[in-house]
Amino acid sequence: MSDADRGLPTLAYALLGLLARDSLSGYALAQQLRDPIAHFWEARHSQIYPQLAEMERRGLVIGANAAGPGPRPRRTYTISAAGLATLKAWVGEPTRRWGGRDELLLKVYVSWTADQSATISLLAEAEAHHAAQLGRYLTERDACHRAGVDRLPPSDPRFTGYATLRRGIGHERGRLAWCRWLMRRVGASSESKVVANRL
């Protein structure tokens, strides 16, 4: 351990978490973290490549080159024993960040300053986004159920993937229900205003 496990950014654990399941190239890791699968972490390739190099320097991953279709060889990374130990130890450490930044919530908080139409379109956009995401998650969940992933033990990587997927579904459902409740409230108040104007 000595030096390898101090001061790692959370991104490093996300990469180790994916590499613990399967050896992947930087490109493949970037694909996984572009639009996060089961709603947990995202990163761009420009952040991932230097981080992988740093992790290799620390002995947490091992890179191996192979001829690739691009101008540079493809580098496939494999997690080391030290990397796996670092990852395992991290799970037990206290969680520092519990979210705390949500652009949609901030917009709604501020929406009293805007027109009803702007608020409605904001909520409609959010509803469409969450409905689409929920649809993708449900498809994935059904595939998990058909494959019996939900009955696997928690020591199986497929089960923990299923667990985070379930939270993703709960999250999208909760946001959808809230968007719809708010739309009803915002719509209802403008309707009653219209009714009042008719009188």
Place this chain on the structure above:
Amino acid sequence: MSDADRGLPTLAYALLGLLARDSLSGYALAQQLRDPIAHFWEARHSQIYPQLAEMERRGLVIGANAAGPGPRPRRTYTISAAGLATLKAWVGEPTRRWGGRDELLLKVYVSWTADQSATISLLAEAEAHHAAQLGRYLTERDACHRAGVDRLPPSDPRFTGYATLRRGIGHERGRLAWCRWLMRRVGASSESKVVANRL
């Protein structure tokens, strides 16, 4: 508008959103954004003070000094008409970030590499955190109901604050239920293992 509304970080809208409700000092704004009230945005004072200065330079807020208890005078900021217009316009713009980073979810995704005891303590910590947060939110919601804030129109800042609070409650409840489901699953698998060992 000219120059004032281009390239503002989300933090600026969070600050404008609070200042649109009431004139506040940088310190008071930092208090509000330390541990976010209704779960939407957080920031430290070292980020807030320079951002307020930049916003004043752009004419979005107006600062006024008054004698304070510290070595420097207290500076109270008021939103300008330009600031309010900028805030209002922002609500209608498409939302760029939908979250995407969640340390607890990442830890659970990775927890198959760790001991059951580490996973259990991780989930217990999360459960305690979310239960405490939910308690605070429910207290606040009850106060809102007693004050009739839930029956206010969506053009009232107190109503939009209540709306984000409701989402906060839904969020905490959803996470709590999920933590408990996962704890049962993790606990159950270790129990069945014990039973299997007894046979």
Place this chain on the structure above:
DNA sequence: ATCTCCATGTAACTCGTTACATGATTTT
């Protein structure tokens, strides 16, 4: 011919955190 995907990397920049710094008033 142009576009997208594969596959890597760097440079410049913005955003966010931790730590340093000052000093009066109030609480323990």
Place this chain on the structure above:
DNA sequence: AAAATCATGTAACGAGTTACATGGAGAT
């Protein structure tokens, strides 16, 4: 006497985004 709260600010660093750069393979 020590600590916390009020109240502001800066410096150094770390994390994250956008844009630049290269070039082959396959699709439209």
